[in-house]
Amino acid sequence: MFSHDRIWAAIDALAERHSLSVSGLAKRAGLDPTTFNKSKRYAVDGRARWPSTESLAKIMEATGASLDEFMTLVVGGKGGRAGVGAMRSVPLLGFAQAGAGGFFDDGGFPVGQGWDVVEFPVGSGEAVYALEVSGDSMLPLYRDGDTIIVAPGAPVRRGDRVVVRTKEGEVMAKILARQTPRTIELQSMNPEHVNRTFDAVHIDWIARILWASQ
Numbered sequence: 369m370f371s372h373d374r375i376w377a378a379i380d381a382l383a384e385r386h387s388l389s390v391s392g393l394a395k396r397a398g399l400d401p402t403t404f405n406k407s408k409r410y411a412v413d414g415r416a417r418w419p420s421t422e423s424l425a426k427i428m429e430a431t432g433a434s435l436d437e438f439m440t441l442v443v444g445g446k447g448g449r450a451g452v453g454a455m456r457s458v459p460l461l462g463f464a465q466a467g468a469g470g471f472f473d474d475g476g477f478p479v480g481q482g483w484d485v486v487e488f489p490v491g492s493g494e495a496v497y498a499l500e501v502s503g504d505s506m507l508p509l510y511r512d513g514d515t516i517i518v519a520p521g522a523p524v525r526r527g528d529r530v531v532v533r534t535k536e537g538e539v540m541a542k543i544l545a546r547q548t549p550r551t552i553e554l555q556s557m558n559p560e561h562v563n564r565t566f567d568a569v570h571i572d573w574i575a576r577i578l579w580a581s582q
Contacts, residue, residue, distance in 0.1 A: 372416040378441035397426040429564030457485035459497040467539040476520035506541050509557045518575040529577040565570045
């Protein structure tokens with residue numbers, strides 16, 4: 369299962385594997401040396417801070433680690449996959465499929481059979497699926513052809529990257545700016561696209577983006 373602590377522990381383990389401090393790992397990746405400091409992992413109000421997909425991609429590139437290797441550290445620790453780190457197939461959909469009716473249950477998870485699949489290291493109880501990005505509306509974070517992994521059952525909070533489906537079948541990837549019992553405010557990843565606000569009753573489901581394969 370993904371968690372804030374496991375992601376940060378994987379960064380620590382990757383640094384240790386290459387005989388680096390977390391500051392040294394950040395510098396090797398061309399990031400600010402304090403990017404992965406323990407003081408940066410929680411906000412002043414105690415809210416958990418997550419490393420960005422961009423910073424994770426940079427440290428993997430800098431160390432030569434593959435996505436599979438990093439995810440092994442996330443789910444299995446330094447010693448490897450150890451049970452929960454086993455790969456399994458998860459459904460892969462395009463955004464057009466995600467917007468069509470009849471493909472999802474009430475929780476926002478794909479139903480039926482015949483989907484394309486991708487291999488992903490997740491815990492045995494992790495309910496996730498993959499979406500293939502199309503177009504440029506999610507630049508610069510996600511490019512056309514990238515695969516994002518989403519978890520419909522994961523809690524979402526302000527600042528999370530999310531996939532949202534409206535009752536009318538529109539599917540979009542945004543940043544959750546604000547959520548109240550009545551409204552949901554979404555910030556666009558691409559500054560050329562407008563931010564969106566919806567009445568909560570017009571939202572079908574929201575799924576948190578856990579990972580992007582780029």
